[in-house]
Amino acid sequence: MRCPFCGHEDSQVKDSRSTEDGAAIRRRRQCEGCGARFTTFERIQIRELTVIKAEGQREPFDRDKLARSVSIACRKRPIEPMRLERLVSGIQRQLETAGDSEVPAKRIGELVMDGLHAIDHVAYIRFASVYKDFTEARDFEDFAGTIAGVGAPE
Numbered sequence: 784m785r786c787p788f789c790g791h792e793d794s795q796v797k798d799s800r801s802t803e804d805g806a807a808i809r810r811r812r813q814c815e816g817c818g819a820r821f822t823t824f825e826r827i828q829i830r831e832l833t834v835i836k837a838e839g840q841r842e843p844f845d846r847d848k849l850a851r852s853v854s855i856a857c858r859k860r861p862i863e864p865m866r867l868e869r870l871v872s873g874i875q876r877q878l879e880t881a882g883d884s885e886v887p888a889k890r891i892g893e894l895v896m897d898g899l900h901a902i903d904h905v906a907y908i909r910f911a912s913v914y915k916d917f918t919e920a921r922d923f924e925d926f927a928g929t930i931a932g933v934g935a936p937e
Contacts, residue, residue, distance in 0.1 A: 849891065866902060
């Protein structure tokens with residue numbers, strides 16, 4: 784593992800443990816060149832995924848990009864970070880086990896929408912505003928009306 788500080792090729796694992804959800808292994812490492820310590824995460828990857836964007840471009844699936852978009856939608860909401868991590872891991876697992884190595888971006892958006900709807904309606908509407916490209920306040924009102932009358936998720 785290359786040191787993020789000095790670029791040295793070798794590091795020594797000082798500590799390994801599973802993350803709380805068991806989906807990854809957290810490793811504390813020490814660079815053999817400069818002595819700096821850093822953390823890495825090791826996750827199971829069943830297959831390489833390629834995302835097909837709406838305009839037809841293809842790009843590698845980026846778990847961090849998915850996690851960032853979910854996090855932005857949930858900013859300042861009373862949602863435990865571990866719950867969001869489980870959502871992102873669950874979406875990635877669904878995509879990898881679906882059997883297709885190419886996934887339309889629209890499918891990923893639908894999975895996020897489903898997951899956020901079950902977790903928090905405000906985060907759901909925030910994500911929808913970007914995903915569905917809301918352009919005016921009326922779009923928010925119309926969309927919120929589709930979930931009105933449904934109590935907030937527990």
